[in-house]
Amino acid sequence: MSRFACFFIAAAMLSGFFPAAQAQHGTLTVFAAASMKNALDDVDAAFRAKTGIRVVASYAASSVLARQLEQGAPADVFVSADTDWMDYAVAGKSIDEPTRVNLLGNAIVLIAPNDSKIATVAIGPGFDLARLAGDGRIATGDVKAVPVGKYAKAALEKLGAWNAAAPKFAFADNVRAALLLVSRGEAALGIVYATDAKADPGVRIIGTFPADSHPPIVYPVAATAAAKAGTADYVAFLRSRAAKTIFEKYGFRFLVRPSA
Structure with missing residues (x-):
């Protein structure tokens, strides 16, 4: 050239x-x-x-x-x-x-494994997440850093359910890791985005958090x-x-x- x-x-x-x-x-x-x-x-x-x-x-x-x-x-x-x-x-x-x-x-939802016997619930003030989880764990993202975890904690605090449920949480590095814990049956419940729940056939949505219970x-x-x-x-x-x-x-x- x-x-x-x-x-x-x-x-x-x-x-x-x-x-x-x-x-x-x-x-x-x-x-x-x-x-x-x-x-x-x-x-x-x-x-x-x-x-x-x-x-x-x-x-x-x-x-x-x-x-x-x-x-x-x-x-x-x-x-x-x-x-x-x-x-x-x-x-x-x-x-x-x-x-x-x-x-x-997006929205945040409460999920359970597909074979769970937990029925659909209405999420609102006075919602008793700790009782619903029983002896099982609740998966979501790290509430100190991961956005889905921050949204989840904010919602549960506003609904009056955080203090009782907090000891039952298993915090994951990201929302997909939390989703996997529920899909595999390693957690009884999880709080993830609606879009994540839709992407995994191993889980089902049992409740949706009110939009005004957490920051947009x-x-x-x-x-x-x-x-x-x-x-x-x-x-x-x-x-x-x-x-x-x-x-x-x-x-x-x-x-x-x-x-x-």
Whole structure:
């Protein structure tokens, strides 16, 4: 290749003549809350089919991901299961704040293994979760850090059920780990997102927590401060009608006006 050709290619890449994703080898890295796995895998597949850009997703508790970003872990997009951990990432300058948007909503539910004899219950003030669990354990995320656990504790405190039930809890590193404890029969009950319960045939929903018993469940998304040039197209796709259809299929509420 001639010296002039090499110069032209280099200049074209720097000027944006070639697509940004091509210049970045066609791969984006997304850090996303564990509860998003099934839905986001499908969204990412649809994005790749449309653009040819591969998305590598890393799923974990939002708290873990936010701290990894703080420590310099390479990612282009962060999707948190609550606003607190997105705020944390913003404060640590890990996030490109103008790209932030509240994308999805969810609900928390009480689940039991499919073969459990526990009947459907109405969850409200005076709800006796400790009595319902009996000698069994109750699984959810770590109430000090994992969003689903924080939502669960807030709801139970408001309903007057936390103090009695607290000793029966088994705290997991993320919501999917809590779901697995119930699905395997290692916990009698669990508090997870409605979307998680829908994704696992080994559990059934026996009650839904009132929306006003806990802070609104909001999933914000944003590009990271170190995002590749092609990231904006992916964030835009998350807001598209195509993505909305997929997210709603899995039970999420779409909180933004969808783009084309």
